[in-house]
Amino acid sequence: MLAIVGLVLTFLSPTTVAGLIGAGTRFVGMIITSLIGAVTLIPGFVAFPLAKSLLERGAGIAQIAVFVSTLMMVGFVTAPLEIRYFGRKVTLLRNGLAYLYSFIVAFIIGVVVK
Amino acid sequence: MSRSLHDDPPRESSPASATVTGDINPRPGVEPAVDAVDAVNCATGGGRPVAAHRTAAHRTIGTMGRSRLAAVARVALRYRVFLLIIAADAVIWAVRPSAGTAVFERTLSNFAEMAAVLPPIFLLIGLLDVWVPRETLMRFLGDRSGLLGVAISIVLGAAAAGPLYAAFPVAAIMMRKGAKFSNVIVFLGSWSTLKIPMALFEASALGARFAITRWIASVLGVAAMAVIIDRAVTKDEKRAIYTRHEV
Structure with a gap:
């Protein structure tokens, strides 16, 4: 996994990162990072260094915040398991609300952390 | 995890541990018919003198082959998503070995x-099950636990690492x-994002x-x-959700 992170970071130039998920991309960049965060299952000890290096390469703080938040709260891969424990409705509600709330968290972080 | 997609909820009244291990190992109770047939076939087909019961033995071996096949087919069907993904991974590996290896x-x-x-x-769950009486847990996390219950749920989730x-x-x-x-939902939310x-x-x-x-925004x-x-x-x-988890 760390190798993949290394690979991705080697291929993504700062201009590419800034163009895709920079602060200037605003909502579009946040949609991108939130979807990545929701779908992937990356342990924190890999995700945080990755987030840090993306930040250093020109990613926006709100875009990274929504990535971290959705990564931790939204579990697309584990949804079938969650459904077996709590049913479809609770799973959809919890993940859906968590996804939406991640944007609120990101906006707050975008304001507080500069 | 593929099973759950076509699984019917009413059957999920098994205890928590069984529900999870069902993803990793085939549950012993799921296919009693096949297992029983297999067992009988092995016992009769293997143990009988062939000369005396030639036709019967032939028949048993025949059904044994079929039921084995059926069992394999069932397992394959249950893990079809997993097998499909592995197949896709193999294709990736064939086309781009470096990417495939990474996958x-x-x-x-x-x-x-x-x-x-x-x-x-599971060890933790076992201890929780044995050491914490229902009355104690209900007092701190039950219907009348109020704000303290919410706080405890947050702390329980936040203390986790996993x-x-x-x-x-x-x-x-x-x-x-x-x-x-x-409180259970608070616990889940806390575990997901507030882990200290x-x-x-x-x-x-x-x-x-x-x-x-x-952290503060997430609380x-x-x-x-x-x-x-x-x-x-x-x-x-x-x-309905609670009855799923009854013993």
């Missing part, structure tokens, strides 16, 4: 993580012991300001989400 390494590391995380969780899927069986045992539904060990790591990588802001969100989910889910639906 398999990642898969292996995920399996290793799951294998490392789940045993201590992926979210490890929280599901813990939540199941909480429900079995009479924890309030909204993770927050420390987050602070070291992204800065204390980032981590603290996210409010976890509580708000629990309120919304608690109101959206009817009493009957809650009861």
